[in-house]
Amino acid sequence: MIERLEPVRAAEQFINLHYPHCQAALLAGSVVRKEATAASDLDIVIFDQTIKSSYRSSHVEDGWPIEVFVHSMESYKEFFQSDCVRGRPSMPNMVAEGLILKDHGELNAIRKEAQALLDKGPDPWDKETLKLKRYFLTDALEDLTGSTSRQEDLFIASTLLIQLSDFILRTNHQWSGDSKWLMRALKRFDPGLAAELAGAFDLFFRNGEKEAIVELTERILNPYGGLLFDGFSIGKPSS
Secondary structure: OOOOOOHHHHHHHHHHHHOOOOOEEEEEOHHHHOOOOOOOOEEEEEEOOOOOOOEEEEEEEOOEEEEEEEEOOOOHHHHHHHHHHOOOOHHHHHHHHOEEEEEOOOHHHHHHHHHHHHHHOOOOOOHHHHHHHHHHHHHHHHHHHHOOOHHHHHHHHHHHHHHHHHHHHHHOOOOOOOOHHHHHHHHHHOHHHHHHHHHHHHHHHHHOOOHHHHHHHHHHHHHHOOOOOOOOOOOOOOO
């Protein structure tokens, strides 16, 4: 087993070797939040005015898997915006929470910009988006209740879990997330509801019981008009 350098030292060594002339650099991710596991990597954000376009690359050095996110002093703004539009502010989070490893004076303003976006929260869904999300949840729930194939059930339930989690967060003006970040966002918003959601789907994946999922999905949708199928359309011209 390769012995790892201490994470901050490994990140500094990586930056000095690959980006010695960058204007600023941050170490973000689980090692900064003190949540690192044996499988954790180093997330490094680089600001380098000499690059022509943003990019992301992966490396293994000093025993660490390393994900590096490289931006110019202007290109990061596009990523801030796109992350916020999709409701998953990955880059603003990394910049706001990251440990500064190098700074020529530019980072303070960028970090304030990131934090302001996080504090503002995502834009609310408009009426058409809300209808679309209700319809897709209804469709997935009906697929699950009507399915007689355990193999297909697994995929339907997985889709429904992600869609329902996202719906809960976005309708409550909360940032969403991907993968493990979705559950972490739910726990921050409402630990009790997060536990109920996990319990309902755990019960299904263990025993095939669907009733708790059905009850929870219907309850979450009810304040927004409930299940939606009859009369829904996409792209139909108005008469």
